[in-house]
Amino acid sequence: MWPRWVRLISTLWVAFDSKKRKSLDYLWVLIILLLGPLLLPIYIATRPLLKNEKRPDCLIWNIIVxxxxITLWLVGLAVAAVFVENVTMPKNKDVAEVKRAEIKAGSFLGLILFIILAGLEKTGFEAFKSHIEKKYFKL
Structure with missing residues (x-):
């Protein structure tokens, strides 16, 4: 079950995005509201294009991209939520001060590692995507 705020944000994004593309589609807004971001990749792969926007004709490739x-954004939201929860942890009498400091240091290290690894993943995937699109889709 997706948290309500994630479903709400994704629903509002779909509504604003489809309105910007001059095709406010209430069916997609309702689907995303009920099922959450699970179907966002399908919406993104099938939405109308803006002027000067190009994408391959292969629906499966568009869904993979x-x-x-979406996965990178959702993992980023999860990392941010864990980071904020651990850094703003209230003083708990059951947890020693040293343990709280370790948790906060680990949270900072995890955030830094996520930023580095997400950048590497995005760079690698963009290189892979451009190679595939040049070779097979002639974009």
Whole structure:
């Protein structure tokens, strides 16, 4: 079950995005509201294009690219939520001060590692995507 705030944010994004593309699609807004971001890659792969926007004609490839983007955003949200929860942890009498410092240091290290690894993943996937699109889709 997706948290309500994630479903709400993704639903509002779909509504604003489809309105910007001059095709406010209430069906997609309702689907994303009910099922959450699970179907966002399919919406992204099938939405109308803006002027000067190009994408390959292969629906499966567009869904794969959208899944990569959505997954990175959702993992980033999870990392941010864990980081904020651990850094703003209230003083708990059951946890020693040293243990709280270790948790905060680990949270900072995890955030830094995520930023580095997400950048590497995005760079690598963009290189892979451009190679595939040049070779097979002639974009």
């Amino acid at each position: 959208a899944i990569e983007n």
